[in-house]
Amino acid sequence: MRGLAVAFLLLFWSSPALPLVTAGEAVRYAQHGNSVLSDTEGGGHAIGSGEIAPEEEASEGGQCTQAAGSAGTLGYYACRARALAFGSVERAIVTFTALLALSTLLLWVYTRRVANAAKIAAEHLPAVERAYIFGGPTDLFLLHDQASVRLAMQNYGRTPAVIRGWLVEFLAQEPHGRKPAYDESKRTATNEILEPNKLFSPPVVFRSEIAAPFFIVGYILYDDVFRQSHTTRFCVGVARDGKAAYAGHAAWNGYD
Incomplete structure (x- = not known):
């Protein structure tokens, strides 16, 4: 025309x-x-x-x-x-x-x-350039009735993220609800900057009072450079022999 x-x-x-x-x-x-x-x-x-x-x-x-x-x-x-x-x-x-x-x-x-x-x-x-944090329990250690894990997370995005907090909790029964719920008293607040492609593991050991088998649930809170808050959740089942696998409803392992 x-x-x-x-x-x-x-x-x-x-x-x-x-x-x-x-x-x-x-x-x-x-x-x-x-x-x-x-x-x-x-x-x-x-x-x-x-x-x-x-x-x-x-x-x-x-x-x-x-x-x-x-x-x-x-x-x-x-x-x-x-x-x-x-x-x-x-x-x-x-x-x-x-x-x-x-x-x-x-x-x-x-x-x-x-x-x-x-x-x-x-x-x-923002969807292309933002930070994406994924993580969960690591370094699982079982000794008789004692169990301990650490938490690890990595930034798979293109820009830094500010870690605002995390929560790790042990459950005797597998969670089945579609809406995750936690004991917020176990939450740890922080202000850690995680660069792209970097791995971060806080120097904290989380100990279980429940003998295996048990379930480890929790989440990681972080902000991206666009000032948006995000949550990455995890739910892992641990068998008596120490083998671990994802468990629970998909919402317990969701992220945004």
Whole structure:
């Protein structure tokens, strides 16, 4: 559509309607001279008003000749279109106004698309560049009725994260609820910065008062560089022989 508008503008600037006196007006001047027609009762007309004289129509259409071949036919219809759109100053003004309105509409559509693309990119950027912290219990140690673990976490994202806290809890029964619930008294607050692709393990040993088998549940809280808070949860079942596997509903191992 942009190319079509350019073509119309080229036709406009090269059209014979731009001179102040059109071919039709020249015919009228030749017929009536420079005299001003006076208005008469019931039949008078103002200068330049009324229907276009047959000679003017003939002069506009007579300038177009059809040559042989497809190129000649195309040129003939292009000439007719130019005469129709720019055959007079009035027509040229109307055509130019229409082209201006069309160009304004196209500019609005283009601006709207650019704005939408920028909005989508802005919404997509945090998901690509933010931090992603994953972790859980590690260094499991079983000795008779005693068990202990440590907590480890790693930043798999592209930007640093601020670790705000964590919680580790031991349960005798596997949790089955769809909404995780914890003993918040066991939560540890912190303010640790974790760089991308770095591993962090706090110097804390978590000891179980429950003999195996048991379940280790908990979560890790952190903020990304976009000041959004996130939670990574874990739920691991430990068998008597020390083997561990994910357990519980998917919500207990979810993350955001």
